[in-house]
Amino acid sequence: MEVVQTKGQIIKGKPVADQISENLIKEVNELVKEGINPKLTIIRVGARGDDLAYERGALKRCENIGITTEVLELAEDIAQEQYIETLKKVNEDKDVHGILCFRPLPKQLNEESIKYVISPEKDVDCFSPVNAAKVMEGDQSGFPPCTPTAVVEILKHYGVELKGAKVTVLGRSMVVGKPAAMLLLNEHATVTICHSRTKDLANVTSEADILVAAVGRAKMVKENFVKEGAVVVDVGINVDEEGKLCGDVDTDDVLDKVSMITPVPAGVGSVTTSILAKHVVKAYKLQNNK
Numbered sequence: 357m358e359v360v361q362t363k364g365q366i367i368k369g370k371p372v373a374d375q376i377s378e379n380l381i382k383e384v385n386e387l388v389k390e391g392i393n394p395k396l397t398i399i400r401v402g403a404r405g406d407d408l409a410y411e412r413g414a415l416k417r418c419e420n421i422g423i424t425t426e427v428l429e430l431a432e433d434i435a436q437e438q439y440i441e442t443l444k445k446v447n448e449d450k451d452v453h454g455i456l457c458f459r460p461l462p463k464q465l466n467e468e469s470i471k472y473v474i475s476p477e478k479d480v481d482c483f484s485p486v487n488a489a490k491v492m493e494g495d496q497s498g499f500p501p502c503t504p505t506a507v508v509e510i511l512k513h514y515g516v517e518l519k520g521a522k523v524t525v526l527g528r529s530m531v532v533g534k535p536a537a538m539l540l541l542n543e544h545a546t547v548t549i550c551h552s553r554t555k556d557l558a559n560v561t562s563e564a565d566i567l568v569a570a571v572g573r574a575k576m577v578k579e580n581f582v583k584e585g586a587v588v589v590d591v592g593i594n595v596d597e598e599g600k601l602c603g604d605v606d607t608d609d610v611l612d613k614v615s616m617i618t619p620v621p622a623g624v625g626s627v628t629t630s631i632l633a634k635h636v637v638k639a640y641k642l643q644n645n646k
């Protein structure tokens with residue numbers, strides 16, 4: 357008998373992002389009638405490829421929804437005091453409702469102290485310890501980080517059962533890996549976190565029903581890292597040898613083995629920006645008692 361090999365389904369972010377954006381467009385239209393546009397300020401240090409990709413996506417998404425944007429581009433070697441001064445000015449600016457600080461920050465900047473400066477009410481991507489604590493507590497009143505929230509939204513949209521599922525998060529950054537694990541735990545998944553120093557890494561990841569790759573190494577996840585039929589969410593934003601955006605997963609290598617996989621670009625990134633826009637609108641409403 358002939359064995360028919362079925363390829364995994366590429367699950368794009370667009371339908372998920374479109375659904376979120378459609379509702380936001382209506383909401384923002386109503387708010388604009390009352391006189392003020394919600395506004396997002398992005399603070400970028402230097403010109404890292406993943407930050408620029410996020411920025412392009414965020415500006416396009418916000419423009420489409422009717423959210424005003426501003427990018428503060430700071431020098432790669434900016435000093436701690438100057439960064440803090442910039443952040444404080446934006447905190448105090450009544451026309452700004454949401455602030456996105458691209459991270460990680462360069463080494464001369466101390467994230468551990470800067471995170472206490474951002475106003476929790478404007479912190480739309482969970483930099484402030486106030487919002488990070490709310491993620492740990494499963495408290496919905498703050499702003500969970502956009503990319504991990506996008507991971508959960510994509511899985512739900514495509515009908516992937518999270519309750520009781522064995523989910524492995526590859527990566528332990530404060531921006532994606534750790535909060536993604538927390539959000540998935542809040543959805544009643546059984547979560548394992550592993551990283552580049554985990555022993556027998558491929559053995560650990562290949563146990564997962566759902567693998568979330570957020571390790572920041574181009575095409576590191578190969579066929580032997582995934583279980584047959586697994587769902588793979590690729591959060592990585594890397595630039596390959598040809599200068600093209602690519603994920604942490606070698607899609608061509610795993611495609612015949614997995615059941616579903618998100619592409620890069622046009623996967624998690626596009627949903628991240630719609631969650632970001634949603635948070636800016638939420639921040640606007642909270643600040644204006646709407």
Ligand SMILES: Nc1nc2c(c(=O)[nH]1)N[C@@H](CN(C=O)c1ccc(C(=O)N[C@@H](CCC(=O)O)C(=O)O)cc1)CN2
Nearest residue numbers: 406407409410412413457458459503593621622625626
């Ligand atoms: N404060 C944060 N800073 C950074 C984060 C983060 O989550 N919070 N993550 C990375 C960037 N990142 C995700 O991890 C990311 C990259 C790209 C996009 C995006 O919008 N992608 C679109 C458009 C791509 C393009 O135009 O080239 C897509 O994939 O379709 C979102 C998030 C760094 N900094």
